[in-house]
């Protein structure tokens with residue numbers, strides 16, 4: 001019966017008092033589009049493009065890239081599709097683009113936008129394919145960069161997108177320095193998108209791939225909540241949206257807290273959408289703000305969760 005009740009809430013994401021929070025899906029390629037549509041995603045908040053480059057010694061052709069981007073874009077003609085440029089390195093090593101030297105600490109290595117700067121031709125080819133797909137589709141394509149740590153990197157990426165004819169490029173906030181100086185990044189970016197998986201890893205200095213450290217890999221850690229609030233606040237200073245696309249957005253209580261911290265959209269793996277949609281619909285924005293404040297006032301993740309839930313009575 002609960003299953004039925006959750007899926008009964010349909011339509012665009014919104015709090016009980018009508019504050020719109022677009023609910024978007026994370027996808028890894030065209031193969032994930034069906035699920036995103038089935039669960040009612042309003043668009044794509046994170047298109048991980050790594051799949052195109054997996055198991056290959058050479059870059060995929062321009063035509064192959066364009067087709068893979070166009071297929072996802074065309075599935076959301078009325079919505080937005082945020083494509084993340086190649087995020088190779090660390091937990092996503094690619095034979096196609098290895099780091100320049102042996103890395104004792106791959107998570108702290110030449111990954112994401114750092115690797116794209118070392119290989120600007122790879123980014124240029126990807127942006128050209130993205131611009132070609134955007135020109136052929138009614139969908140609103142936006143591009144964002146992974147692993148941005150400084151305003152200078154954000155400016156470099158925005159300039160590369162601009163040169164390719166792609167408007168309002170965004171940057172991910174998944175490194176503490178990016179959250180701490182979010183306003184500096186937002187000065188160059190069309191939007192920010194918080195990646196809580198990596199942001200948690202770097203805030204707690206806990207490798208996201210180590211089972212022994214899962215207790216620290218918890219986005220309810222108040223330090224992570226503080227960083228999300230800083231990211232949203234920095235974006236707001238420039239009138240920029242700030243979404244969350246890490247898996248934290250898939251936890252219904254935490255989704256409400258993220259909205260209370262200032263997140264303007266939430267993106268998650270598609271099956272999580274109905275429960276998050278239902279949780280938001282049962283609480284006002286004010287309740288989300290109170291839940292966020294209570295969570296940040298806690299000193300640990302369990303207390304943060306309990307404190308937030310005391311302001312979210314509509315959760316099961």
Ligand code: PEP
Nearest residue numbers: 174195196197198245246
């Ligand atoms: C993140 O780090 O939270 C994120 C969304 O990106 P990925 O999980 O692909 O690293």
Ligand code: MG
Nearest residue numbers: 174195197198
């Ligand atoms: Mg990440």
